[in-house]
Amino acid sequence: MDPEEERAQELELLQSMYPDEMTVLSPTVFTISTDLEPPTSSSGGTMKNSNQSLLVRVEYTENYPETAPVIELSLEQAAVETDDAEDGNDGNVFEELIVLNNSDLGTLNEKARQEAEDNLGFPSVFAIMSSLKDQAESILQEKQAEREREREAKIREEEEKEQAKFRGTLVNRENFIEWRRKFKADMAALVNKDGKDEETKKRPSGREIFEKGLDGSRHSDDDDDESLQQGVKNVSIS
Known part of the structure; x- marks a missing residue:
């Protein structure tokens, strides 16, 4: 089949497959926009209204x-609203969008090139589109x-700190x-301290010494009488 005829047939087929997504710019140039399925979380929640397209x-x-x-x-791409209810919310939680970046586009371009080479000799646009969509959604899911x-690692770290x-x-x-x-050192220090305190407690104060007459400055009347009687006994009459 003539290459030009093959291109015309494929173009017609693609228009029927992508009626709203395809824009024909010329007989040899066109664009196709494909919506990417939002990734799902491990809890089963999915992004909604992501509006990200390739x-x-x-x-x-x-x-x-x-x-x-x-x-x-x-x-x-556009902002995203999620269905996941987190931190006590009941849905409608806005999050930063998980998006494809320039590095991801490089990966997808390589995927498109490889797919085109694998299909040389055959109309390959549909195969390229399908492969790109699968690869892009796989990147988003990862x-x-x-x-x-x-x-989860952050949650575990916080729990570990609490525990x-x-x-x-x-x-x-x-x-x-x-x-x-x-x-042992603390106990020895405590015993030494208690011993010193007990010794200090046994020592009479200056006032106690004075009141008890232990300093020799005071004598009771009984002491004076006893001294007088002893003196009389020592006197001899000749």
């Missing part, structure tokens, strides 16, 4: 399908999974010996 520009080469078409990719892993508050130090030989050494 826009594919196709230009037939002169000898297509014997040679590969020229493919250019771009992204159309990004969603990575975000969930990071979120650490209620855990004591594990006992081993080294820290037990150190504890016993310190304990």
Whole structure:
């Protein structure tokens, strides 16, 4: 079949398959926009109203399908609203959109090139579109999974910090010996302190010494009488 006729037939078929998504710019140039399914979370929640689409520009080469078409990719995206109810919310939670970036577009361009080469000699636009859609959605799903892993890791880290508050130090030989050494030192210091305090308590104060007459400055009347009687006994009459 003549290449020009093959291109015309494929173009007609693509228009029937993508009635709203395809825009024909010329007999050899057209664009197809394909919506990407939002990724799902491990809890089953999905993004809604993501409005992210992959826009594919196709230009037939002169000898297509014997040679590969020229493919250019771009992204159309918008803000996102989620169904997931998190942190006590009941849905309608706005999150940062998980999107394809320039690096991802590079990966998709390589995928399109490989798919075109694998289908040389045959009309390949539909195969390229299907492959690109699957690859793009796979990338988005992996990004969603990575975000969930990071979120779960953060939760585990916070839980570990909370649990650490209620855990004591594990006992081993080294820290037990150190504890016993310190304990004995503290007990010895306490005993020495108590001994000094007791000795201090036994010592009479200056006032007590004065009141008891232990300093020799005071004598009772009984002491004076006893001294007088002793003196009389010592006197001899000749």
